[in-house]
Amino acid sequence: MKRKIFISLIVLVVLLLSQYKILLTGYANFFTIDDPTHGVNAPILILAGGAATRVPKALELYEKGYGNRLLLTTERSWNSKIAHLFSTNEQMAKRISQELNVQAELEVVPSLKGGATSTFDEAHDLLVFCSKEKIKHLIIVTDSFHTRRALYAFKKVFQGSDIKVEASAAPNEIFSEENWWRSDRGISAYLLEPIKLAVYMVSNKNVSYIKND
Secondary structure (H helix, E strand, O other): OOHHHHHHHHHHHHHHHHHHHHHHHHHHHHHOOOOOOOOOOOEEEEOOOOOOOOHHHHHHHHHOOOOOOEEEOOOOOOOOHHHHHHOHHHHHHHHHHHOOOOOOEEOOOOOOOOOOOOOHHHHHHHHHHHHHHHOOOEEEEEHHHHHHHHHHHHHOOOOOOOOOOEEEEEEEOOOOOHHHHHHHHHHHHHHHHHHHOOOOHHOOOOOOOOOOO
């Protein structure tokens, strides 16, 4: 009996190892949500962080007619003494749009607390902005691995409003759902994401200790 159990365990391990690509890809796909509605003329929001991936994706959606406005959130500077040495989200977005030859006006959403430090912060900023602008539909653009958590945060903050929020997944230039385990950045992104998602699920307030990704 023990020998049969041992052999069964060996077979199970071999099967799991042989199918690791399918399992790891399926795991990564869980975090990806990509469901923007075409033609609704909803503002397209570029979440802070990862401008190299998120801005091109937002510009692509804009050119294809998914939205009529491009919005940027305000990210808090971590060190005001050296902030001038780094480009702001707006500066990076403008530079990328010029490089891609896309003519689009970028609007910066005011921050409620001097700059967002988390996706929750951005959601709170957008709730106020959308209410003032009478926006009823919003498309948020972020990296693929971040879309589920970002959408969860926005829907949690927007609960009780009549604003519909959708997510669009920006592909990463280094890794994807099919090969994330082959790079340090991919491993870091996908192994930390479930922890961050769990923290968001048990929190009802701004999560200032998880910075924007």
